[in-house]
Amino acid sequence: MKFDAVILGSGLGGLQCAYILAKSGKKVCVVEKNIVPGGCLQSFRRKGEVFDTGFHYVGALGKGQILEKFFSYFSLMDLPWVQLDTKGFDQIFFGGKSYLLQNGFENFAEGLSEQFPSSAKQIKAYSGFLKEVGSKITDPLLKPGDGFFSVNKLLGKNAFEYLQSNINDPLLINILSGNSLKLELRKETLPLYTFAQINSSYIQSAWRLEGGGSLIADSLAKSITDMGGEVFLGAEATEIAEKDGKAEYVSVRSRSGKDPERIYADTFISNLSPQLTLELLKESSCIRPVYRRRIQKLDQTYGFFTVNIRLKDGTIPYRNRNYYCYSPDLDCVWDVSSEADKGRTKGMLISESVPKGQDKRFSTNIDLLVPMDFGQVAKWEGTTPATRPQEYKEFKARKAEEFIKMADSCIPGLKAAVQTYYTSTPLTYQHYTGAVNGTAYGIRKDCNNLLMTLLAPKTPVSNLFLTGQNLNLHGVLGVSVTSFMTCSDILGKDSLVSFLE
Numbered sequence: 001m002k003f004d005a006v007i008l009g010s011g012l013g014g015l016q017c018a019y020i021l022a023k024s025g026k027k028v029c030v031v032e033k034n035i036v037p038g039g040c041l042q043s044f045r046r047k048g049e050v051f052d053t054g055f056h057y058v059g060a061l062g063k064g065q066i067l068e069k070f071f072s073y074f075s076l077m078d079l080p081w082v083q084l085d086t087k088g089f090d091q092i093f094f095g096g097k098s099y100l101l102q103n104g105f106e107n108f109a110e111g112l113s114e115q116f117p118s119s120a121k122q123i124k125a126y127s128g129f130l131k132e133v134g135s136k137i138t139d140p141l142l143k144p145g146d147g148f149f150s151v152n153k154l155l156g157k158n159a160f161e162y163l164q165s166n167i168n169d170p171l172l173i174n175i176l177s178g179n180s181l182k183l184e185l186r187k188e189t190l191p192l193y194t195f196a197q198i199n200s201s202y203i204q205s206a207w208r209l210e211g212g213g214s215l216i217a218d219s220l221a222k223s224i225t226d227m228g229g230e231v232f233l234g235a236e237a238t239e240i241a242e243k244d245g246k247a248e249y250v251s252v253r254s255r256s257g258k259d260p261e262r263i264y265a266d267t268f269i270s271n272l273s274p275q276l277t278l279e280l281l282k283e284s285s286c287i288r289p290v291y292r293r294r295i296q297k298l299d300q301t302y303g304f305f306t307v308n309i310r311l312k313d314g315t316i317p318y319r320n321r322n323y324y325c326y327s328p329d330l331d332c333v334w335d336v337s338s339e340a341d342k343g344r345t346k347g348m349l350i351s352e353s354v355p356k357g358q359d360k361r362f363s364t365n366i367d368l369l370v371p372m373d374f375g376q377v378a379k380w381e382g383t384t385p386a387t388r389p390q391e392y393k394e395f396k397a398r399k400a401e402e403f404i405k406m407a408d409s410c411i412p413g414l415k416a417a418v419q420t421y422y423t424s425t426p427l428t429y430q431h432y433t434g435a436v437n438g439t440a441y442g443i444r445k446d447c448n449n450l451l452m453t454l455l456a457p458k459t460p461v462s463n464l465f466l467t468g469q470n471l472n473l474h475g476v477l478g479v480s481v482t483s484f485m486t487c488s489d490i491l492g493k494d495s496l497v498s499f500l501e
């Protein structure tokens with residue numbers, strides 16, 4: 001069976017690349033090891049309730065904003081998007097007080113200036129800086145030349161140092177960074193570009209999806225098949241075979257036994273982690289050992305322990321925002337990740353689902369997302385979900401109780417309102433999506449070592465390309481930009497991205 005392009009993995013990046021190529025008239029095929037598409041976008045259903053895994057909210061989806069442009073292209077704007085409270089889309093609980101962050105750069109600055117009047121000038125400058133950075137997110141796609149590495153000098157700058165140099169009040173630094181568990185705050189390495197782009201997008205506007213992230217994946221998969229493409233589910237890629245210096249076919253292990261065992265194509269795109277991609281390229285005349293070693297050595301961002309809670313009916317009022325909850329003994333929110341390295345929990349993201357039905361007054365589901373280092377679960381790595389020992393189950397139950405108690409300090413009454421809950425760990429993510437060490441945001445980018453930690457879509461195999469969160473920015477917006485970068489390298493960028501101008 002031969003296609004113009006075969007895409008390995010149906011995460012957001014894989015599906016978007018398949019969509020772009022199919023829309024450009026290519027005959028495409030996606031192979032996905034799981035029986036549902038979406039990777040981190042997957043939702044799961046228990047007793048009629050939908051729970052999300054790696055998708056909770058997105059930024060910049062308002063009319064004319066950048067994600068709205070991308071999602072219009074992908075026909076995703078008809079999904080049931082719900083805008084979060086513009087007067088407080090995120091609430092930070094830090095140091096015994098709470099702070100609301102508002103949408104719109106001016107409102108954001110004004111709201112915080114009321115609470116930090118002596119820093120008003122610095123807040124305004126910071127907000128203006130984020131606005132400027134956000135307006136440049138498509139530069140790598142639209143600007144001529146090698147847009148990837150020359151994209152932005154901010155990649156080589158350190159985010160924490162920037163904050164320290166431009167904001168005098170340490171408490172304000174905590175609040176400005178306090179809703180950033182959706183990226184890994186690491187003092188030594190986080191590029192200013194990553195910090196600023198992600199924060200900028202959410203200040204523009206913030207949105208949830210009623211019904212869960214699977215709706216995005218299902219819609220993209222349907223569009224791909226409607227355009228004549230194939231999406232093979234339960235079809236695991238086991239090898240990328242190379243011939244005469246080019247990828248020739250992908251070997252597939254199919255759960256149904258119905259899918260082809262070998263899929264030939266002119267072009268191959270891997271949405272898998274670069275590490276897994278290289279493992280599939282078992283024999284290659286193009287990949288030098290030094291390249292393999294470089295990829296295998298890359299550090300990963302932290303994973304998450306998640307507690308998906310079903311609440312008792314009518315107990316917790318729905319507040320249409322997210323909560324970022326920090327432990328009272330934490331001095332700096334930037335220490336959450338180094339504390340997680342040591343097995344200590346100092347911060348969490350609490351996200352509510354849009355309540356089902358007409359009555360939106362009360363929450364039905366709440367998710368707790370707690371950064372967790374893989375080391376905490378590594379000893380069970382040799383087991384599968386079916387064979388996890390009792391000790392692992394007890395670890396999960398203990399952690400869930402600890403985290404629910406911590407969340408109760410931000411949402412009083414939460415502990416008593418829990419009807420039931422489900423948990424997952426970095427091991428769960430590693431098993432289901434193939435994320436190395438269950439990483440939530442992929443390879444850790446290091447502003448001091450960009451050439452090693454930033455990867456381009458092109459690989460040493462001329463017709464094999466990479467895509468997904470490991471390359472550039474993570475998250476729904478970052479992955480969308482990268483999908484176009486990958487497809488631009490295949491199709492040329494001129495006609496492809498004209499809709500962004």
Ligand SMILES: Cc1cc2nc3c(=O)[nH]c(=O)nc-3n(C[C@H](O)[C@H](O)[C@H](O)COP(=O)(O)OP(=O)(O)OC[C@H]3O[C@@H](n4cnc5c(N)ncnc54)[C@H](O)[C@@H]3O)c2cc1C
Pocket residue numbers: 008009010011012013014031032033034037038039040041053054055056057058182235236237238271272276304306369429432433434435439440441467468469470474475476477479
């Ligand atoms: C807990 C958590 C919360 C998050 N919250 C948010 C959020 O609120 N907002 C946001 O914007 N981002 C969020 N993110 C990040 C976001 O989900 C990711 O950046 C994005 O979805 C990653 O997409 P991807 O295309 O890179 O790959 P992935 O989603 O990792 O997809 C890779 C795919 O490849 C498949 N695969 C692996 N091996 C094989 C194989 N051998 N053969 C075939 N298929 C294979 C996997 O099954 C998977 O479907 C969150 C992530 C996590 C983990």
